[in-house]
Amino acid sequence: MNKKDPYASLRNGEFRRFISARFFFTIAMQIQAVVVGWQIYDLTGDPLALGLIGLAEAIPALSVALYAGHIADRFNRKSILIPGLFALLFCSVSLTFLSTSAAADRFSSVVNLIYAVIFISGIARGFLFPALFSFWSQLIPRNLYANASVWNSTIWQTGAIAGPALGGILYGFYGLTEAYLVDTSLVIVALALLSSIPSKPLEFTGEHEDLFKSLTTGVKFVFRQPVLLGALSLDLFAVLFGGATALLPIFAKEILETGPEGLGILRSAPSAGAILMAGILAYFPPGPKAGRILLFSVFGYGISMILFAVSTNFYLSLFLLALSGAFDNVSVVIRSTIVQLLTPNHMRGRVSSVNSMFIGSSNEIGAFESGVAARLMGTVVSVVFGGSMTLLVVSITAFFNRNLRKLNLHHAAEDGQSHSN
Numbered sequence: 001m002n003k004k005d006p007y008a009s010l011r012n013g014e015f016r017r018f019i020s021a022r023f024f025f026t027i028a029m030q031i032q033a034v035v036v037g038w039q040i041y042d043l044t045g046d047p048l049a050l051g052l053i054g055l056a057e058a059i060p061a062l063s064v065a066l067y068a069g070h071i072a073d074r075f076n077r078k079s080i081l082i083p084g085l086f087a088l089l090f091c092s093v094s095l096t097f098l099s100t101s102a103a104a105d106r107f108s109s110v111v112n113l114i115y116a117v118i119f120i121s122g123i124a125r126g127f128l129f130p131a132l133f134s135f136w137s138q139l140i141p142r143n144l145y146a147n148a149s150v151w152n153s154t155i156w157q158t159g160a161i162a163g164p165a166l167g168g169i170l171y172g173f174y175g176l177t178e179a180y181l182v183d184t185s186l187v188i189v190a191l192a193l194l195s196s197i198p199s200k201p202l203e204f205t206g207e208h209e210d211l212f213k214s215l216t217t218g219v220k221f222v223f224r225q226p227v228l229l230g231a232l233s234l235d236l237f238a239v240l241f242g243g244a245t246a247l248l249p250i251f252a253k254e255i256l257e258t259g260p261e262g263l264g265i266l267r268s269a270p271s272a273g274a275i276l277m278a279g280i281l282a283y284f285p286p287g288p289k290a291g292r293i294l295l296f297s298v299f300g301y302g303i304s305m306i307l308f309a310v311s312t313n314f315y316l317s318l319f320l321l322a323l324s325g326a327f328d329n330v331s332v333v334i335r336s337t338i339v340q341l342l343t344p345n346h347m348r349g350r351v352s353s354v355n356s357m358f359i360g361s362s363n364e365i366g367a368f369e370s371g372v373a374a375r376l377m378g379t380v381v382s383v384v385f386g387g388s389m390t391l392l393v394v395s396i397t398a399f400f401n402r403n404l405r406k407l408n409l410h411h412a413a414e415d416g417q418s419h420s421n
Contacts, residue, residue: 006282009148014139019155021193028186030163035179038260041249050246051371056115058365060122069218069353072130078199080131087124089187091117096180133352138200145340153332154278160271168264218350230404231335234397238298239366241389246367250379256314269318270325277326291407295398297330302390309383
């Protein structure tokens with residue numbers, strides 16, 4: 001591979017279809033997140049109700065995570081992805097129905113039914129994450145993992161820009177049901193694209209582990225890798241304490257005094273910053289100083305969130321959210337590259353399920369933490385507190401985890417290659 005070719009992984013047709021499917025799927029889920037958040041806060045006026053959205057998704061996702069990783073390493077990963085997307089399609093259709101006047105007349109508590117749908121989607125996402133993470137590594141050669149990680153993140157962030165903005169516009173100008181209908185249509189497009197990619201057989205390692213041993217293998221692998229454990233833990237606590245996404249409906253409505261359209265733009269801002277950073281990373285990927293860059297980026301994320309909390313200017317808030325997304329994307333790219341480089345292919349499902357427990361569900365648990373903290377401390381103080389905790393976590397990690405501080409991705413690639421051989 002020409003190391004200066006920033007588009008190397010995009011020349012693979014199967015990988016292009018995969019990230020296109022992920023693009024439409026991401027837009028759909030982001031539209032859904034904006035609409036559900038505004039709808040719940042509109043119905044309840046309670047910050048904790050926003051946090052409960054995250055909890056309703058995190059509990060089932062965490063419950064199935066280890067088993068989902070085991071399944072992803074034992075069965076064809078495409079055969080997991082397709083049913084998972086069908087389950088999310090069912091959830092989108094259900095939310096569309098619950099947004100209609102017929103549902104409001106028929107059911108006494110639409111809010112509780114929305115939580116139930118989110119719970120089902122949490123189960124589906126719990127199975128989808130390890131399969132998604134493992135599947136794309138089967139589509140491209142190993143020497144393109146770092147480049148593919150950048151583009152995988154870029155496509156996700158692009159969808160995360162378009163989705164919230166589109167969700168806010170659809171809700172604000174056309175209505176609740178119309179927004180959910182678009183969400184449903186995009187999930188169908190993602191299903192069609194993913195279905196067009198041929199199935200990929202798994203490598204047989206000759207090992208026949210019992211279920212319990214298989215479930216714990218991924219956990220043991222992560223805890224034996226200080227660099228991987230450090231990167232996952234750092235992101236876990238940064239997202240758990242530092243995020244303010246769940247509270248954006250409150251900032252939009254009460255502090256910045258904008259409507260659902262403004263909420264959509266606010267939710268898009270971090271991804272806009274992430275896209276700009278992804279362009280930089282595609283040409284200047286983190287290498288010998290990846291560990292220091294990772295620590296600096298998470299520290300910058302915490303500072304951005306503290307400043308966002310005290311801002312009362314809409315445009316300044318947009319800039320600070322974009323800055324937080326740029327810092328966060330550095331962490332995402334470095335972490336995902338570490339996971340792919342250090343993990344043997346036959347264990348990627350289980351290790352990525354541990355990754356989802358650390359990172360994926362920490363977003364939802366972080367949303368619950370944000371809702372509880374906002375009710376107890378107030379919205380602004382809770383975000384300042386969370387950002388401060390992020391800075392503390394970075395400082396402790398930098399002091400105690402020398403391996404992460406000295407991380408060199410070039411050396412990690414060599415180590416991972418030797419382990420896989």
